[in-house]
Amino acid sequence: MQVWKFGGTSVGKPERMRSIRSLITEDSTRKIVVLSALSGSTNALLAIGESLKANNDDDAAAKIDALKAHYDTFVSELYATEAGKAAGQQVIESEFSFIRSLAGIKPFTVKQEKELVAEGELLSTQLFQAYLVEEGVASTLLPALDFMRIDADNEPEIQVTEQILGEMLPAHDDKQIIVTQGFICRNPRGEVDNLKRGGSDYTASLIGGAVRADEIQIWTDIDGMHNNDPRIVKNTFPVRELTFDEAAELAYFGAKILHPSTITPARMFGVPVRLKNTMEPAAPGTLIADRPGAPAASGEVFKAVAAKDGITALYIHSTRMLNAYGFLRRIFEIFEKYKTPVDMLATSEVSVSVTIDNTERIQEISDELSAFCTLEEPDYDQTIICIVGNFSADNEGVALKVFKAMENIPIRMISYGGTESNLSLLVHGKYKADALNALNDGLFAR
Ligand code: ADP
Ligand code: ASP
Ligand code: MG
Numbered sequence: 001m002q003v004w005k006f007g008g009t010s011v012g013k014p015e016r017m018r019s020i021r022s023l024i025t026e027d028s029t030r031k032i033v034v035l036s037a038l039s040g041s042t043n044a045l046l047a048i049g050e051s052l053k054a055n056n057d058d059d060a061a062a063k064i065d066a067l068k069a070h071y072d073t074f075v076s077e078l079y080a081t082e083a084g085k086a087a088g089q090q091v092i093e094s095e096f097s098f099i100r101s102l103a104g105i106k107p108f109t110v111k112q113e114k115e116l117v118a119e120g121e122l123l124s125t126q127l128f129q130a131y132l133v134e135e136g137v138a139s140t141l142l143p144a145l146d147f148m149r150i151d152a153d154n155e156p157e158i159q160v161t162e163q164i165l166g167e168m169l170p171a172h173d174d175k176q177i178i179v180t181q182g183f184i185c186r187n188p189r190g191e192v193d194n195l196k197r198g199g200s201d202y203t204a205s206l207i208g209g210a211v212r213a214d215e216i217q218i219w220t221d222i223d224g225m226h227n228n229d230p231r232i233v234k235n236t237f238p239v240r241e242l243t244f245d246e247a248a249e250l251a252y253f254g255a256k257i258l259h260p261s262t263i264t265p266a267r268m269f270g271v272p273v274r275l276k277n278t279m280e281p282a283a284p285g286t287l288i289a290d291r292p293g294a295p296a297a298s299g300e301v302f303k304a305v306a307a308k309d310g311i312t313a314l315y316i317h318s319t320r321m322l323n324a325y326g327f328l329r330r331i332f333e334i335f336e337k338y339k340t341p342v343d344m345l346a347t348s349e350v351s352v353s354v355t356i357d358n359t360e361r362i363q364e365i366s367d368e369l370s371a372f373c374t375l376e377e378p379d380y381d382q383t384i385i386c387i388v389g390n391f392s393a394d395n396e397g398v399a400l401k402v403f404k405a406m407e408n409i410p411i412r413m414i415s416y417g418g419t420e421s422n423l424s425l426l427v428h429g430k431y432k433a434d435a436l437n438a439l440n441d442g443l444f445a446r
Contacts, residue, residue, distance in 0.1 A: 005204035008039035009221040010278040014078040036200040037120025052108040084134035121181035139177035148185035162210040201259040209265035223277040224286030253386030254308035315376040405442025
């Protein structure tokens, strides 16, 4: 069994849906096919939600009509037969009637917003399943809301998925293709929820881990993980192989091709992840796996660079000597209490600097820290630049090359030595593009 995930652009046009139908049935491997919403739909649904939250009902109604018209055209072009068109139209009528009923609920709360945004994946999967039926493919649609769960901390409950899928799948042994929704899940209150933007990748990996798939394939609009952000840097190129650790660092630190948590379940169950290009299926893409004993990734030292924006740096000064043991523990207990992860850390004798990307609880954290520390004004709008490669201790000159490349860019923090595969730098957000370009020239010049 394999799990194949197709992103928004891969399902966003009728001809794309037709080509993924060919891709998934070209070989006889049984597949769970995870789909995102059609490209643009999640943004459109969120925009409708914004209008409803602002009590701008006319605006919301106009946006709903425009989105419905988009789907009407999609259906008229996707299906070849009258029966297919009728099945597709039926899906749209039913989902849009639900969307309109949601829009009528006052007040429009977060609960309704989550139901609204789930419609993107509910639409794409039902339209695709109806297309597979029209094409005579042996397939079924399993609702993700029946087996994807998150707990009170928004963490996916993979063992629940494993157990429920274990019970559900045997009834569909005769089906070659099992279609399901990415992104959406239920929370502990039983309400519709989601795995955050880009979450369909995470769904695929969670399912892949839960069913111990042979492979997880993430199909998108680019030929694999590039060595740098192709939206910002010219002359990037695909990296053919990455270890789980390297890919996890890149995803977590901003490589948009993967949701930040995608690698965690795959790594936990040792399921290889392959990144593939729907527009160019023959291209090799990127294989993410651990191959014990393999020479460290063809000897390259630097493999890729990514950047994570919207970072806040906190400067915490001890009112006593830092090396009084227990000081760091007291600081981190406060971050733990407010469920705020720390990404980077630097210490000196009397102070600690940490970075966070979630500032929701920053006031409470600052208040509690102030009881035994002095805090400087936080630095907002920082960017973590994450450089991934093979930096084992005997790899001389790694830091030198990085700093040489960065010679004209002010660096606020450095983290090196946490793993053998990562070196991170904190720079002000305004230097992000310069830093990514400078590192491309300095580390990857070909
Ligand atoms: P999907 O809709 O298929 O999930 P995404 O837009 O989420 O696709 O992710 C693919 C995009 O990620 C690419 O089009 C590319 O612009 C962007 N991207 C950012 N960093 C990288 C990287 N290091 N390698 C490849 N793509 C990247
Ligand atoms: N449709 C969702 C989003 O746009 C999830 C995904 O595409 O992975 O964020
Ligand atoms: Mg994505």
